[in-house]
Amino acid sequence: MTIWTIPLPTKATTERTFTEQSTDSYENQSNTFIPIFQLVDVQPDDWSFQALELISERYGCLDENSFLRNPESGSFTRNEFAIILSNCLDRLSQQTTESSLGVSSEDLLILQRLQSEFSPQLAAIRNQVNQLDNRSNLLETQQFSTTTRLEGEVVLAVAGVIGEERADQNNESIDRTLVGGNRVRLELLTSFTGSDQLRLRLQARDIPELENVTGTQMSNLGFDGSNGNNIELDRLDYEFAIGDRASAVVSLAGGGLGDYVSTVNPLFSGSSDGAISTFGRENPIRRQGGAPGVGLTYELSEAVSLEVGYVASQATNPEVGIAQSPYGAIAQITVEPSDTTRFSVTYLRSFNGLDTGTGSVRSGDPFDGDSEAMIANSFGAEVSFDLNEAVIGGRVGFIQANAKDLAANPSADIFTWAVLAGFSELGGEGNLAGLVIGQPPRITRNQYAEAEQAASWHLEAFYQAQINDRILITPGIIILLNPEHSANNAPIYVGTIRATFSF
Structure with missing residues (x-):
């Protein structure tokens, strides 16, 4: 998805085009305070709603199923409206690139003002699109096919055994053994x-x-x-x-x-x-x-x-x-x-x-x-x-x-x-x-x-320690009493450390 950006007109030009709408909120904007209109939902009788609907009818930049035409709740949040506006701008950009279709100067001013009023929301959408593109590119470069x-996965392990004489094996002793493997x-x-x-x-x-x-x-x-x-x-x-x-x-x-x-x-x-x-x-x-x-x-x-x-x-x-x-x-x-x-x-x-x-x-x-x-x-x-x-x-x-x-x-x-x-x-x-x-x-x-x-x-x-997303370290101990179900056999002790690396 791309966001079509049109150079903004001067405020005076915008006011002459939309004389029926108040633009007082523009005059009080600053880098510190958020204008009050940026916090209000878009209603069907707002100029922005009617303006985008007019543009859509003239240039077909929204499909018939767009919920702009049939709002269920009667109003939109500014983020919801910005998504619809972004889709319309994207479609207009594609149409002007692929054909000789142009946008009249009067309608261009309407689009410019819409972009100005919804610039924070459009910027947020642009940022989300860029993040998705980056993730998609990363997946394409990392996937095997x-x-x-x-x-x-790699498992590295060290294990040790301690035991005594085994009655069921002719009193043979279990040597203290330390082994490693992978x-x-x-x-x-x-x-x-x-x-x-x-x-x-x-x-x-x-x-x-x-x-x-x-x-x-x-x-x-x-x-x-x-x-x-x-x-x-x-x-x-x-x-x-x-x-x-x-x-x-x-x-x-x-x-x-x-x-x-x-x-x-x-x-x-x-x-x-x-x-x-x-x-x-x-x-x-x-x-x-x-x-x-x-x-x-x-x-x-x-x-x-x-x-x-x-x-x-x-x-x-x-x-x-x-x-x-x-x-x-x-x-x-x-x-x-x-x-x-x-x-x-x-x-x-x-x-x-x-x-x-x-x-x-x-x-x-x-x-x-x-x-x-x-x-x-x-x-x-x-x-x-x-x-x-x-x-x-x-x-x-x-x-x-x-x-x-x-x-x-x-x-x-x-x-x-x-x-x-x-x-x-x-x-x-x-x-x-x-x-x-x-x-x-x-x-x-x-x-x-x-x-x-x-x-x-x-x-x-055992205790499994999550070092990070790809490394697990698990120390553990096993105690066997009456091994082989024989009371004559001494206990067996097994200790191990298992390290798991995944990628």
């Missing part, structure tokens, strides 16, 4: 229609899994893993809308079954900006299977949504196929009855996908490795309450596993729970303090072998 956005991600996000998104993520990482030191998955961090810092395709999926209420996602690589359903405790779920442990990020029952897969979300109402998903991790392997691949199917109802309360109920069925990577070794294989056809039915519930700048939440998960290929089809029950608390803006804008207390997956009943008698306790605290 017209349809694709490039995002990047994870680099580049993500290309492409939209073809505005309501879809193709995501392609490349990743290189080398952050050790602490279970190799401690002997238990309970100590694993939520951002660990290593591929020797080689570049790999970590994520490839396509999400698109189906009508006004439904959306679908097709995943070809990366992601897990839990990615197809929402979490009601999102402060903890991110690997780079959530809880520091794998257990703290999400309900373990959701970690039973990975892509390829498909998911569907349907909004039953503004407050209720239904989400379903299916994954078969080895479906693309011709020697395994969909029929024999470990699979997982999930369905979840999420309800948000108010802005401060959210809860969900989840059902999941899996085949040979019982190991959630968060519990004891036995909870991932309760049949001592003798079964090759484990079917599991899992049930979960999660709730979250927003209390000003504090969020209190909790979750429970129950898994009933059956060995279909063993005599009598023995079953085992596995239980997990957690209580979560997050405190936003603690110590500064963007900061987050988090607490996680819970029990990693534990066998509470087993028809094939013994149940796990002593419950492990997972105690976690």
Whole structure:
């Protein structure tokens, strides 16, 4: 948008043209005081309204739908009127440039006076247009392409472990270990229609899994893993809308079954900006299977949504196929009855996908490795309450596993729970303090072998400091009591500092 500026006439000329209007307000203007007419709304019987309407009729500088012709409120603020005037001046400027159409000297004087009286408002509009042009130019120079956005993230981490002798590992001690690592991600996000998104993520990482030191998955961090810092395709999926209420996602690589359903405790779920442990990020029952897969979300109402998903991790392997691949199917109802309360109920069925990577070794294989056809039915519930700048939440998960290929089809029950608390803006804008207390997956009943008698306790605290828009520093500590659900095992202490850089 451009603002057409016409050199102002002398006051005497203006007064001769508009003898029926008083121009006393001009004579008292100064750089210090705002004239009273600059504070009054424009009425349909004001000269400025009638003058612009006359210009519009003569030169067609306003379209038929202009609300100047049908004012609903009977009057306009000076800013509203200035916008209409600006549009008329812009159209006249374009017409005189593209054709031989000229503006009569009498009408030119009218336009000049209109510009004079509304010069503060027109200047403000001009300033806003310039700011929008600058932002548009910045976006054009920074965007990766017209349809694709490039995002990047680097995670640097240092972690230390302290422990004592492990009774379940022939009294081998856990050495005091300090490790460091990194994870680099580049993500290309492409939209073809505005309501879809193709995501392609490349990743290189080398952050050790602490279970190799401690002997238990309970100590694993939520951002660990290593591929020797080689570049790999970590994520490839396509999400698109189906009508006004439904959306679908097709995943070809990366992601897990839990990615197809929402979490009601999102402060903890991110690997780079959530809880520091794998257990703290999400309900373990959701970690039973990975892509390829498909998911569907349907909004039953503004407050209720239904989400379903299916994954078969080895479906693309011709020697395994969909029929024999470990699979997982999930369905979840999420309800948000108010802005401060959210809860969900989840059902999941899996085949040979019982190991959630968060519990004891036995909870991932309760049949001592003798079964090759484990079917599991899992049930979960999660709730979250927003209390000003504090969020209190909790979750429970129950898994009933059956060995279909063993005599009598023995079953085992596995239980997990957690209580979560997050405190936003603690110590500064963007900061987050988090607490996680819970029990990693534990066998509470087993028809094939013994149940796990002593419950492990997972105690976690972290503080996420927002250094600026692109840097997060998160120190945290994890304390494991009765690791591997054994009272004979001494506590394990894990400390870490995670630094996240995004661009």
